[in-house]
Amino acid sequence: MTMIFGIPLMVLFGQLMLGLINGAFYALLSLGLAVIFGLLRIINFAHGAQYMLGAFAALLGAQYLGLNYWAALILVPLVVGALGIVVERLLLRRIQHLDHLYGLLLTFGLALIFEGTLVNLFGVSGSSYPIPEALSGGFKLGFMFLPTYRAWVLVAALVVCFAVWFLIERTRLGAYLRAGTENPELVQAFGINVPLMVSLTYGLGVALAAFAGVLAAPLYPVSPTMGSNLLIVVFAVVVIGGMGSILGAILTGLAMGVIEGLTKVFYPEAANTVIFVVMVMVLMLRPAGLFGKEA
Amino acid sequence: MAVLEQEQERGAASAGKASRRITPLGALYLGLFVLGLLAPWVAYPVFLMKILCFALFASAFNLLLGFVGLLSFGHAAFLATGAYITGFLLAEYPGLSPVLGIMAGTLGAVVLGTLFGALAIRRQGIYFAMVTLALAQMMFFFFVQAPFTHGEDGLHGVPRGELFGLFDLKNNHTLYYFVFAIFVAAFVLIRRVVHSPFGQVLKAIRENEPRAISLGYHTDAYKLVAFVLSAGLAGLAGATKTLVFQLASLGDASWHMSGEVILMTLLGGVGTLLGPLVGSGLVIGLQHQLAQSALGDWVSVILGAIFVICVLSFRSGIVGECQRWLEKRKERDEV
Numbered sequence: 001m002t003m004i005f006g007i008p009l010m011v012l013f014g015q016l017m018l019g020l021i022n023g024a025f026y027a028l029l030s031l032g033l034a035v036i037f038g039l040l041r042i043i044n045f046a047h048g049a050q051y052m053l054g055a056f057a058a059l060l061g062a063q064y065l066g067l068n069y070w071a072a073l074i075l076v077p078l079v080v081g082a083l084g085i086v087v088e089r090l091l092l093r094r095i096q097h098l099d100h101l102y103g104l105l106l107t108f109g110l111a112l113i114f115e116g117t118l119v120n121l122f123g124v125s126g127s128s129y130p131i132p133e134a135l136s137g138g139f140k141l142g143f144m145f146l147p148t149y150r151a152w153v154l155v156a157a158l159v160v161c162f163a164v165w166f167l168i169e170r171t172r173l174g175a176y177l178r179a180g181t182e183n184p185e186l187v188q189a190f191g192i193n194v195p196l197m198v199s200l201t202y203g204l205g206v207a208l209a210a211f212a213g214v215l216a217a218p219l220y221p222v223s224p225t226m227g228s229n230l231l232i233v234v235f236a237v238v239v240i241g242g243m244g245s246i247l248g249a250i251l252t253g254l255a256m257g258v259i260e261g262l263t264k265v266f267y268p269e270a271a272n273t274v275i276f277v278v279m280v281m282v283l284m285l286r287p288a289g290l291f292g293k294e295a
Numbered sequence: 296m297a298v299l300e301q302e303q304e305r306g307a308a309s310a311g312k313a314s315r316r317i318t319p320l321g322a323l324y325l326g327l328f329v330l331g332l333l334a335p336w337v338a339y340p341v342f343l344m345k346i347l348c349f350a351l352f353a354s355a356f357n358l359l360l361g362f363v364g365l366l367s368f369g370h371a372a373f374l375a376t377g378a379y380i381t382g383f384l385l386a387e388y389p390g391l392s393p394v395l396g397i398m399a400g401t402l403g404a405v406v407l408g409t410l411f412g413a414l415a416i417r418r419q420g421i422y423f424a425m426v427t428l429a430l431a432q433m434m435f436f437f438f439v440q441a442p443f444t445h446g447e448d449g450l451h452g453v454p455r456g457e458l459f460g461l462f463d464l465k466n467n468h469t470l471y472y473f474v475f476a477i478f479v480a481a482f483v484l485i486r487r488v489v490h491s492p493f494g495q496v497l498k499a500i501r502e503n504e505p506r507a508i509s510l511g512y513h514t515d516a517y518k519l520v521a522f523v524l525s526a527g528l529a530g531l532a533g534a535t536k537t538l539v540f541q542l543a544s545l546g547d548a549s550w551h552m553s554g555e556v557i558l559m560t561l562l563g564g565v566g567t568l569l570g571p572l573v574g575s576g577l578v579i580g581l582q583h584q585l586a587q588s589a590l591g592d593w594v595s596v597i598l599g600a601i602f603v604i605c606v607l608s609f610r611s612g613i614v615g616e617c618q619r620w621l622e623k624r625k626e627r628d629e630v
Contacts (some may be wrong), residue, residue: 037421042421043421043424043425091603091607094607095606095607098610100420100421101366101420101421101424102606102610104366104421104424105557105561105602105605105606106602106603106606106607108554108557108599108602109598109599109602109603109605110599110603111599112554112595112596112598112599112602113599113600113603115595116593116594116599117596119595120592120596229432232428232429232432232550233429235425235428235429236425236429236432238425239418239422239425239426239429272436272439273436276430276432276433276436277433279426279429280414280430283414283415283417283418284414284417287417287418
């Protein structure tokens with residue numbers, strides 16, 4: 001068997017693949033956080049809970065409504081995103097004018113409510129969601145075995161990330177959005193409905209989290225606590241990348257996943273903490289973050 | 296610089312006048328002190344000690360959020376560091392004085408606070424919160440893996456020992472007065488810091504950091520000192536808690552704990568000295584009540600709902616609202 005640095009090549013590639021998959025989720029989630037932060041200037045602490053709601057909606061939809069995976073992939077982000085818009089209209093709008101830390105605290109409270117409710121209804125142990133038939137099996141690539149579903153997750157996540165980048169950076173709607181980020185009053189003065197845009201933006205960010213949740217459902221045990229620990233890692237990713245750039249958030253997410261995967265191969269004890277260590281180094285060397293504008 | 300110093304003097308002077316005029320405040324403190332002395336003869340001492348430990352923890356946190364405007368989402372790390380170090384030392388060296396154990400735990404939290412503080416103050420606002428949360432999560436994983444914490448099991452049966460070889464702390468009432476003394480000392484220290492010139496500079500940073508910088512203050516140094524002080528006091532709370540419950544566990548290090556201390560402070564009143572006391576008493580009391588009722592499983596949902604309600608319509612907290620009401624009444628009386 002081919003070895004590299006005393007590690008079998010298959011193991012190395014396997015972990016790299018797992019790392020890339022994790023990285024795809026980091027990218028999707030930090031992208032959603034960045035989109036929301038851009039216009040609302042709040043950190044959506046409920047993001048992890050909304051990701052979890054996405055996975056649960058897919059699971060429950062399959063159990064009670066016979067919703068298949070592909071329908072869930074479209075419908076669940078819409079439903080959870082709509083829930084996000086309701087949250088924005090009813091709650092976040094009321095504290096818009098306040099210090100943005102209150103947004104963090106409010107969404108933290110929401111995260112506790114979502115998570116606690118589902119823990120009571122379904123317990124903490126995870127359930128599994130079957131991999132859709134069309135995506136089961138895998139490819140033998142010679143140097144490794146690539147399960148089809150993992151390849152699909154990577155492709156789907158990258159396509160969605162690119163689509164969001166395109167929407168924000170290359171379309172008229174995205175131009176309004178970016179202008180709103182710079183100066184909401186002026187944009188409003190030009191006759192653009194900024195409050196509606198804020199609602200839709202929050203909905204989009206939440207929908208991205210729910211989409212990631214549906215993608216994750218067949219890979220990880222679906223449990224009420226699946227989002228919260230992931231979210232803290234995503235926060236570290238966001239600190240590393242800075243939230244100034246969409247592409248930066250995507251790249252940082254993928255890169256951190258790969259670094260985590262490599263750490264699992266070479267020094268497994270540190271696999272949980274390596275992203276935090278990278279964050280510490282970035283804070284020391286480049287406090288504004290790799291792609292950050294904020295001083 | 297001169298302007299701010301004048302403001303400081305004026306602030307200090309009016310504070311001095313106020314404390315002479317509003318003797319009700321002094322009476323309130325005295326009443327609370329007496330209440331604290333008598334309480335263990337009415338209520339269960341361990342429950343009261345739990346409230347005192349969390350009141351200390353929340354006061355330490357409030358020093359940072361309320362008086363410097365820094366929201367730390369990682370204070371559980373300091374609580375747990377204090378708890379684990381004290382627990383480990385007292386369990387490993389049975390003859391060790393509990394005072395030394397607590398001091399070591401506090402010192403550990405101070406060291407950790409210096410490291411984390413130096414990193415975290417490099418970012419502002421929302422990023423500060425995320426950095427502290429991530430650093431605390433890193434400590435959580437460290438505590439999971441480190442051998443001396445016994446991972447998921449935690450440290451159990453930590454001996455309470457004897458105070459100065461004279462007082463047996465196995466007696467809940469004796470321990471209560473020891474914990475009460477620690478709390479009062481820490482509270483007096485926090486009060487002293489808040490009303491000192493140093494505390495005035497902290498408030499200036501909270502209100503307008505660029506202005507404080509332009510006045511010549513090294514705001515980073517002030518923020519760091521405040522952070523270390525807050526971390527150390529949080530560690531003291533954790534160390535004391537270990538002595539009370541004779542255990543230290545991962546729950547102390549989790550992000551839920553960091554969230555809980557924020558809630559206590561928010562509910563009681565951010566930036567008020569008595570707010571964290573009221574908030575921790577309420578939250579601990581509520582948890583205690585709920586645990587015995589049919590709603591026991593819904594604690595986290597209820598705490599989340601209180602969070603949302605506080606942020607939406609109760610941002611000054613209970614003590615803050617009371618203060619506002621008193622001020623309004625005073626204004627009305629003057630008119």
